Amino acid sequence: AQTVTQSQPEMSVQEAETVTLSCTYDTSESDYYLFWYKQPPSRQMILVIRQEAYKQQNATENRFSVNFQKAAKSFSLKISDSQLGDAAMYFCAYRSARAGSEKLVFGKGTKLTVNP
Amino acid sequence: DADVTQTPRNRITKTGKRIMLECSQTKGHDRMYWYRQDPGLGLRLIYYSFDVKDINKGEISDGYSVSRQAQAKFSLSLESAIPNQTALYFCATRTSGRGNNEQFFGPGTRLTVL
Numbered sequence: 001a002q003t004v005t006q007s008q009p010e011m012s013v014q015e016a017e018t019v020t021l022s023c024t025y026d027t028s029e030s031d032y033y034l035f036w037y038k039q040p041p042s043r044q045m046i047l048v049i050r051q052e053a054y055k056q057q058n059a060t061e062n063r064f065s066v067n068f069q070k071a072a073k074s075f076s077l078k079i080s081d082s083q084l085g086d087a088a089m090y091f092c093a094y095r096s097a098r099a100g101s102e103k104l105v106f107g108k109g110t111k112l113t114v115n116p
Numbered sequence: 117d118a119d120v121t122q123t124p125r126n127r128i129t130k131t132g133k134r135i136m137l138e139c140s141q142t143k144g145h146d147r148m149y150w151y152r153q154d155p156g157l158g159l160r161l162i163y164y165s166f167d168v169k170d171i172n173k174g175e176i177s178d179g180y181s182v183s184r185q186a187q188a189k190f191s192l193s194l195e196s197a198i199p200n201q202t203a204l205y206f207c208a209t210r211t212s213g214r215g216n217n218e219q220f221f222g223p224g225t226r227l228t229v230l
Contacts, residue, residue: 004158035218045159045206045221091158102147102166102210103174104219106158 002027004094006107013082014115020067021077021110023092031097034068034075035104040088048090051075053097079112087114119143120222122207128228135194137225139207146212148190149219150174150182153204162205165190166212197229 003026013019025034036048051059051068058066063083067076079086092107120141129135139148146167151159161174163182171182179201183191194201204226208219 043204043224043226045208045224047218050218102149102164102172103161104151104159106160108156108158 002029002032002094002096002105004092004105004107006090006092006110008110009108010111010113012113012115013079015082015084017082018078018080019082019112021079021090021092021112023075023077023107025073025075025092025094025105027073027094027096029096029098033095033097034066035093035095036064036066036075036077037091037093037106038086038088039091039109040085045091049077082114084114084116087112120207120209120220122205122222122225124225125223126226128230129197130230131198133197133229135197135227137192137205137207137227139190139192139222141188141207141209141220141222143209143211143220144187145209145220146187147210148184149208149210150180150190150192151206151208152176153206153224159206162192194227194229197227199229201227202229203227 005024032053034051038046038048049061063080065078089109091109094105123138149164150162153159165171165184181193207222210219
């Protein structure tokens with residue numbers, strides 16, 4: 001069974017600085033998708049960024065980028081120029097690309113605090 | 117208007133009561149999901165549905181049942197609520213087909229079982 005591990009229960013960053021959140025996963029499959037979701041205090045789950053395993057190029061979305069290391073099964077999220085609105089729980093998630101596979105496997109989350 | 121809505125947003129009930137949580141979506145997606153979130157455990161899949169006639173158990177389906185009344189509606193029921201079902205419940209939707217199509221989440225329902 002696939003598992004996702006986020007080893008940092010909490011992180012903090014100063015406004016305008018850069019922070020990296022860690023995620024590792026365990027799978028025997030070669031084709032899959034990885035996601036980072038943000039959950040602010042409003043509790044809404046918001047997709048931040050996604051990565052297809054077959055793509056070597058790291059995904060970027062404005063201030064958010066990932067460092068995808070397939071061999072190491074690592075998928076870290078880098079937030080540049082951190083803003084107060086980035087404060088939230090961040091969840092890493094995995095989904096197999098196998099036909100019929102629907103389950104998103106989530107990590108336990110990292111709580112990010114942004115200090116002014 | 118929100119694309120994925122959940123009702124109620126908050127609910128307090130007593131042990132042994134039957135509870136139904138409802139989810140509606142206007143995204144036209146065929147796949148719908150129910151997740152449960154507990155503190156420190158992330159989200160776990162309870163049930164999912166490919167379409168009205170295709171419903172599947174997730175990893176923690178015991179104590180829950182679902183009904184897909186229409187493509188746009190997917191309800192989660194707790195037949196006899198117990199305190200360890202106190203959690204945040206999320207509905208999500210996704211379009212079908214291969215690809216990294218994201219799951220779109222509703223705002224969540226906070227359920228407390230006393």
